[in-house]
Amino acid sequence: MLTVHHLNESRSQRILWLLEELGTPYDLKIYARNAQTRLAPPELAAIHPLGKSPVITDGDVVVIETGAIIDYIIRRHAGGRLQPDPATADYDLYMQWLHYAEGSAMLPLMLNMYVGRLKEAGAPLHPRIESEIANHLGFINGALKGRQFFVGETLTGADIAMSFVAEVARAQRKLADYPLFDAWLDRMHARPAWKVALEKGGPYALGQ
């Protein structure tokens, strides 16, 4: 049985959403962040030495990293549902979004969060951080022109991977200038599986 080791208010919410969309059975273990530091509790490091979430276990197999987990679940537990046919160009685009979400898009948003904690001391870094955020959100918004989903005509793991980017951008009040990405997030929030995943994993409260 697949087990999702879920940290409250975190990226692992995406994995719950994926599993609810697929209707794949899973066990859920919830870990609570330290209220002061927001770090994961030490019990998570017993699952994987990084002590981060998401992490899944499947028998003896331990998988970390959102994109790899989405790929693993879709290949091993879903018969390839929620991804394009690997022989198609859509699959190449799908892989791009799966890697891009954490590999590129999250970096300036995370920098904004951490540098924001420096208050005035961080001021010299903000112009560069803001221009990088605008670069990425502009690219993402443009990619959604004329589309309901990131790839093809239906939901894929790419939408699931990209959801945390949208959540954090919205929490940082960055989405107003990117209406296609903003509206896409509203559409994802309206999905029944999203709502079930939120009930199980608990709401996001990602303010800085």
Ligand SMILES: N[C@@H](CCC(=O)N[C@@H](CS)C(=O)NCC(=O)O)C(=O)O
């Ligand atoms: N790129 C990784 C990031 C994992 C990550 O940093 N997770 C955060 C939650 S959003 C975490 O576990 N933070 C708690 C900690 O660092 O102690 C992924 O997407 O899986």
